[in-house]
Amino acid sequence: MKKYLFGALAATTALSPVAATAETEIQFWHAFTGRLGELVAAQVEEFNASQSDYTVVQSHKGNYSETLNAGIAAFRAEEQPHVLMVFEVGTATMMAAGGAIKPVYEVMAESGADFDPDAYIGAVKGYYTTTDGQMLSLPFNSSTPVLWVNRDAFEAAGVDPDMDLSTWENVGEALDALKAGGEECPLVTAWQSWIHLENFSAYHDVPFASQDNGFAGLDTELMLNGPAQVAHLSAMGQWAEDGKFIYTGRRNEGGANFRAGECALFTESSAGYAGIKAEAEFDFDVRPLPYWKAVADEPQNTIIGGASLWIMSGHDAEEYKGVGEFLSFLSTSDVQASWHQNTGYLPITGEAGDATRAAGFYEQNPGTDIAVIQMTAKEPTANSKGLRLGSFDQIRGIIDEELEAIWSGDKSAQEAMDSAKERGDTLLRRFESANR
């Protein structure tokens, strides 16, 4: 009851003109619920408490796609928020909408806030910067795929859990041994297109699409039917046929199987850490994502998944100043280090990573630094900077469909990827003509 009374009081105060002029309100729309939602709310509260000029109002607008749609609909109705969270596959859509957004580098320059683009981890910010190095959106939550190992399952099948799993060749041997040892679910994956095609391509330094994966222009075409990708998917298809790779769905359905201890190996985002740590009643390891020795001598870097914050156009200069302050606050090393440690997402600045290491977090939670190392070990190439493809959410849907055809044995890997390329290119051409 008391709560409602305060709520009502707060509402009436907010309505009175005196209070309204005191603080500039900044709308922040995001896609997080549950634990992540709480953490975002805590960040916002901390910012609001730290100064008295601006109030950030955060609201949850549904999942990633729904949040993007809400932002688009709001822009059309001229009710757009200041800050909109957009998942990485929506990046090309946002970039192409020049009149709807205000690039982060501009916001930061105008607000006069401290902003050093070099402080951000290259592989993270690369996804969201132009080819000439201007940051368009602020990376918010970024993760990268790693290999999760159920040590107990290895031991139960009589396989050494400490064996080298850094290459797919070795993983193949492990799968044989696990299957022979009676394991019913040797390998399971989440986000198949993201891990086994998008990251696979970057990790082996082969293009996923032409024009530097879409960074260099809208006239890009998919190149996911190259020999490296096809070889990998053929192997996966064979494993699926032999019952060594179990397909559970397009999203992260496989996480439930792995956390319940039913599967031995799991390729999943590093952000799966919180869930696995909380639920797994078995010994687990985090290992770097495997690579094919036959394709590359050593792996390049993996790319990110997650979301970034876009600033929408059409607001007052004073409000943008507040946005700038808020973004600087989010980039501070304290905020980033605690976000990284709580969620398993990557820190967006090198400094936050160093702070986490200095605090001894990686020693207490072994394996949590694998993702950071995997992403930062090498300077990204044109093939491993990220992806910038229009209609990419839909193209992922097409890839999912074609991958399902491989797993069920309906198509060979080559046929499926040729078809994915043909269908995806059609969408890319449509996107090109809509945004030319």
Place this chain on the structure above:
Amino acid sequence: MEKRVTFKGWLLPLALIAPQVVISAVFFFYPAAQAIWQSLFIPDPFGLSAKFVGLGNFEFLLSDKFYRASFLTTAVFSILVTLCSMIPALFLAVIADRLIKGSGVYRTMLIWPYAVAPAVAGVLWLFMFNTRVGVVSWYLGQLGYDWNHVLNGGEAMGLVVVASAWGRISYNFLFFFAALQSVPRSVIEAAAIDGAHFWRRFFTIVLPLITPTAFFLLVVNIVYSFFETFGVIHTITAGGPQQSTTILVYKVFSDGFVGQDLGSSAAQSVILLFVVGLLTVIQFKYIEKRVHY
């Protein structure tokens, strides 16, 4: 003799139909006109620019073999949903009609599933058939059948059909039950005296007498399976595996709200509009003739 009321002036009748006209204009004519207009453009998602392409969106759609395949998927899906919801409903209605005691309870129980929203029904069925924890898939596994609707298109189709038809059985049951009650007892008794057994009486007398209801339900159920099963498909399969459950209305959603391709989505809505128009014409042409009010 039909009763007709005649109005003296124009004002009152106009005022009386005005609400309906306003509602149709606001909720149907205006959006429909907008959809037709939008289908002629390829706009960018934010509405900053739009390129006029004439019938280009339709050309693009109709040359897409997956869009054409989606018509077939929709037809198969609608026919299956209609059959799976009408035949059991009719059977249950016939049984309920014969009950002397407790038919009220029986009826109420049968109507319950209709209160479950399609998306919720979808989740319920998904839980039962979940490949990992589902009760039904577990039993099937015990019987040696490996259920996997995540990869098997046929099983996925079966699952969305059953989930869509389930709640619909209640609705159809109500109509069939009412129709059966209105069949004159004297006709049935006369047939019984002539020595016709129950199922013979059903097929030669009762069924022909309730055809107007059956035909009405047929059209209504087809329209239902076209448009209102979105929630079930979205929660269970999201159109997969490999587009095997992507019906037309689901494609409108996924192209428009996942792909942000509003031009194609609008063109699909227009095509759907014509499909509905066609179904409505059929409805009026046949049902109006057969149903006796």
